[in-house]
Amino acid sequence: MGHAYTPGLMVTERTIVRKRRLLPIPGQVIVRVGDRVQSQTVVARAELAGTVHVVNVANLLGIAPDEVREYLVKKEGQEVRQDDVIAENKPLIRWLKTEVRSPINGKLESVSTLTGQALLREPPRSLELLAYVDGAVVEVHPAQGLTVETECSLVQGIFGIGGETWGELVLGVKSPDESLTAGRLSPDMKGKIVVGGAFLDAACMKRSAELGIAGLVVGGIHDEDLRELLGYDLGVAITGTERVLIDGKRRVPLTLVLTEGFGSIPMAAKTFQLLAHHAGQKVSVSGATQIRAGVLRPEIIIPKESPSHLRGEGRGEGPVAGERAGIRLGDQVRIIRDPLFGRIGSVAGLPPDLKQIETESHVRVLEVTLSDNTTVVIPRANVEIIEGT
Amino acid sequence: MTGSAPVPDKPVAGPPLSVIIATDCGSTTTKAILIEKKGDGYRQTYRGEAPTTVEAPFEDVTRGVLNAIAEVEELSGRKILEGETMIMPSRSGGAGKPPVGVDIYISTSSAGGGLQMMVAGAVKSMTAESAQRAALGAGAIVMDVLASNDGRLPHEKIERIRSLRPDMILLSGGTDGGTVTHVVEMAEYIAAADPRPRLGMSYRLPLIYAGNKDARDRVKGILGEKTALVITENLRPVLERENLAPARQKIHDLFLEHVMAQAPGYKKLIEWTGVPIMPTPAAVGLIMETLARREHLNLIGVDIGGATTDVFSVFGGVFNRTVSANLGMSYSVSNVLAEAGLDNIMRWVPFTIEEETLRNRIKNKMIRPTTIPQTLDELQIEQAIAREALRLALMHHKSLATGLKGVQQERTISDIFEQRASGETLIDMLTLDLIVGSGGILSHAPRRVQSMIMMVDAYEPMGVTELSVDSIFMMPHLGVLSSVNEQAATDVFVHDCLIYLGTCVAPIGQGKDGERCTDFEIAFSGGRSPEKGTLAFGELRLIPLTLEERAKIELRPARQVSLGEGKGVPVTRDVRGGVVGLLLDGRGRPLQLPGKPEDRLAALTRWHQAVNLYPGKS
Incomplete structure (x- = not known):
């Protein structure tokens, strides 16, 4: 094979990143090409169909499934409130009457004359898609989403947990080979992204979650500590939706990015210097990692406050960069x-x-x-x- | 079970095949092989590989295919491509010039995560399980199995269907003339969930209905508008019989028409190939079945990859496949640790290591899956993990490769004593003839004996069993080739693909270390002096027996020991050699490692030295 090496992780002061932001189901894009957006801007919306509840009316009324429609009080398609009677029998003696009530607010979607079941659906939920990074909308994919482009500094990590977040970047250590300890964390770090050095342990991660720190960036952690934090052993590196465990039961969001790997490993000097240089700036961070099929690495994106209007040439996701020819002397x-x-x-x-x-x-x-x-x-x-x- | 892996129905016409180019588009690498007719037979001559290009920035699978074929061109000197067109048919290049072209191009694919399916049936252990076997046999990863009695509440089922986003759904349920209600109930749940396909937003999810024929109209009414519904024969027409082939064939058709057609570049690739593209595991299953049928063998095949481990078996002509979607040596290595537990992995490691260090190392392999062991310790740890992944995947396979459940059986008094029930596993290690290992950790082990011992430790074959490995993972190519030209496929399989490691003789029983397990006497073909001796319990002995050699082994086991014919009953078997030889395994069955750490380390060291498993130490 021409490329007998592992593709590297990007650590760069200036690049163009394009983020494709897609809804999970078709919906409405509410920004236009050329619009400037902030990380927290709502850029698209969709309606997620409500949860379905099943009530077996035939069983509850003791009737044959093909008789169900005769006993309905509500019509198919009609709105219902929780505890509304949706079906009832008509006995000669009143106290033998049986009523079937709706378990939810929503509507009676359908009934089946073969199974005797009624399907009730909760109202749709609105799903909002945020921009995640500060930048400009460069492409709209109708009903599906859009692409945001930003000129930025970029650090890709090797592994992360937790979803997308943003906040001010602060340093928790003075050098890349120091460990970040719980004692170095303070309440004023709430909502911020804290940079550690070589290592942080479970106590430090828990304290971060308790303080409401939005994200941590560090060289390495022990697998044992990760297991304690998540409450389970992570079997495959597909992450991005984790919430960490505090007080033994409460789960809170915390995004964690490892730049080096598992163990206590000094952060690469180049990475640490770049992050230190941008301390105090707003950054967007994602812990989402997917190593199989369609590699996705965690990232720290630091948008430029004064873009030089570099133009990206590539399409799609991630940094816009030329393909490397291979490994070279001096790399x-x-x-x-x-x-x-x-x-x-x-x-x-x-x-x-x-x-x-x-x-x-x-x-x-x-x-x-x-x-x-x-x-x-x-x-x-x-x-x-x-x-x- | 009557299922056999389906054969593509596209007719193959034209001149006889002399030169064949085949690719397998894997999730990370696209592998191309060239097969040429040499004299009366076919041989694999050159191979090339290139990164798969399904993902961004290329988003076109054909780029990787062309790159892999270009490497074959470079190595072979044969001109195969004219720009992006394949030159067909093959011909000589003229005086002094290299040959040109190929006669057919064929391919398999598992790129983009392979074929991911959800299956549903009425009763979990009956029609739902049959549906699962049909999907697995067709090469799918089964994301979930839904059934009326799967213990989930209706709204939980609906939420699950909605969140899964499979490539395809297979709905079965009810024997013909049997339950309609439960099938319709599942159809109603699917309709309420309104599931979306994994790839693409704009097309309808393919759904195959292979259940009670009396429910077809109802199912059509419920799902006809919401899904791309295809109706085929019931996969369990009566309780006593499965009919999996029609459902499998439909899965393959829809895989090409819907799923593949959505993946980047596949429309073009489909046009290039001479026969339909097959899902990689389906092609591997096909070649395994062909081999078992041709040689009248019971076999187990395993393909241990980075993310998943596939197990195939053919026992008494019945084919089964399972995929353990989260057992693998790189992407899923951490899951092997989670499922097997640290102690089970450490029992195979001939040195001590701190738990924290081992856990971190395994996680680092997970996040950097393409790295290779650089030190002997690291190699031994990886091979220890492989033993556990193989063992767990076989356990999974045994639980699904079973007789049909829910079938009335006539019972004898001995069945009752043995607690035999309908649905017992078909995998009988005593009647197993051959194990075929495949995947990087087995195919590329630095010493072939390492592959053999890994499989023996993991599978614990009993009696007399042959072992082999796939040399360069060309089983997928040969599987699809067997649907076009069985002779070409089997020629290459026997000569270039399979490497026979040798034969393992493993007596069944337990005894104290050093006690007599069995006496043996070996008569070799070709005039070599016979050997005889006593195999003791706790002993592993490797007797040289080359690929070309055959031998007759006579075994006289101790009173409490069996070689398949009963305790203490002598047996005589013809055995074949291989690149490793004849392994006499006196460690007893079931294999029990010493409990005390120092005893275990001593035993491992002794066994490793006995077969020269590793260089230098241990």
Whole structure:
């Protein structure tokens, strides 16, 4: 294969990001091409059909299913209130009367003369789609959604939990190799995005959730702590809807982005510097991760306060960037597998031939010079490029 | 169960096939192979691969296909493409020039998450289970199984249907002339949920009705307007018999017409192929079935991937497939830990490691799925996880590959003592002839003996069982090829695809380590001196027996030990060799590892050394 390396994560000071914002079902787009939007702007709406409740009228009245219509008090399609009588029998003796009442507010959608069931539907719920990032609407997909474009700084993480959020970016540590502890968090961080360094533990995550911190960005966490926070073991990396557990039962939203991986791993200096440079600015953050089919990585988007009006050329989701030709000498890479997991260095050699490694597998390798000037040989599959300028 | 994987119905005409190009469009990689007629038989000659291009920024599957074929062109020197057109038929390139063209292009696909289905039936253990088997056999991932008696309240069922967004629904229920009410009830729930397809907003969700024929008009009335309804034969016309083939065929038709047609670039790809594109697992199932039928074998096949593990079996001519959608070696590796538990994984690891470190390593593999083990320790951990993924997937398979439930059976007194019931599993490890392993962890293990031991540890074959691996994962290509030219498919399968590892002999019973398990005497073909000896309990012994060699093994087990013919009864079997050899497994069945950590580590080390499992240490 031409690209025998893991595509890198983008860490860049200036890029164009396009976000396709789509409704789950057809609805109405309420902005137009050219409109400026804020992250919290409602850009589209849809009506989700209400929940259906089933009442077996025939069983409750002790009649045959094909007789159900004769016993209805409400007509099909008619609005009903909770506890309204929807069907009743007509006994000669009044106290033998049986009534079937509606369990909900909504309407009597249909009855079946074969099963004797009545289907009642709650009123539709309105679903609002927000812009998520500050930017401009560049495309409208009628009834489905739109695309927002923003000129921004961008940091892609490797893994995250929790959905889309936004807030002011603040630093919780002074350097990328420090750990963020619960003691460093304060009530004035409520609604903000806090940057940690190498690591934070379960106590720190819980405290963040209790304080109402909107998001955390950190080098690594322990899997054990994640399990404690979620209350279950995450089996596959498809995330974005998690709510974290506090007080043993209450679940609250908290978005978490890991820039390096699992374990205590200093955040890449480039990433930390970029985030530190933008402390105090409003950022949009998403923890949504999907590693299988249609890779989705968590992200921190820092819109430019004074856009240079770069024009994006690409279509669709994510950063608009040219396709990389492959890995090159001098590229900054992160080692992503033990025994040197998390170390960062630059590519010093790209030997073309297969090399036998300790496991006896024959693989393509590269040479990486680490910060202490030592050079190590690593399978190409075990590095990722730190992309962006 | 009468189901066999369906054969595409598009007729194949034209000249005999000499050169075939086949691709499998996987979720991450598109793999192309070239098959050429050499003399009387067919051989796989070149292969190429390229990243799959279903997702943005390309959003056109054919780009990846063309790239993979271009790699085959480069390696083979044969000119196959003229721009974006395939040159057909094949011909010589003229004096001194390389050959040109191919005779047919065929493909399978699992890109974009494969075929995702929801199935529904009247009774969970009867028609709903039959519907599940039909969908799985057609190569689908079954997202949920709904039934009147599945324990969920009606509104919960409706919410579930609404939230799933499958590619297709298969609705069954009732034998012909049986219940109509329950089927109609399920149809009403589906109609109330008004489900949307996964891909595309503008087309109606395909729904296959394969239930009680007396309910067809009712179902049409309820779902005809709301879905793209297709009606086919009842998949359980009577309790005693399944009729899965028509439903499977319809699933394939709709997969092409609706689902594939919505995926980026597939309209073009469908036009290129000489026969309909098959879902990858359906094609693998087809080649397994072909092999079992041709060789009169009972077999188990496994494809352990990054995200899912597929298990196929053919026992007594009955084909079954299951997919464990969340058991895999990369994307789903963390789920193997969650389902198997840490202790079950650690029991296979020949050293100690802190739980926190192991958990973090497994999660890091999940989020960076393309990385490879660089150290021996890491390799051993991955192979330990693989054993558990294989074991769990087989357990799942056993629970679904069963006889039909709800069928009245005549019982003998021995059935009652053995608590045998209708619906018992068809998987009988004693009558199993062959295990076929596939997927990176098995096909690319640095030593072939590692693949063999992983499968033996996970499956615990009993008696005498052959083991093999798929060399470069070309079973999907050969599956679809078998629907066009069975000879070409089986030639390549036997010569280039399957690598025979050897034979495992595993006596059934328990005993103390060091006690006599069985005596053996081996007579080799080709004049090699016979060998005889005693296999002790707790012993693993590997006897060299090459691919070309055959042997006759005579076994005289201890009193409490059986080799399938009864306790203490001697047996004689012909066995074949392989790239690993003849494995005598005296560890007992069921396989029990020592409980104390230090004893377990010592036993693992002893076994690993006995078969030279890893380099240097252990």
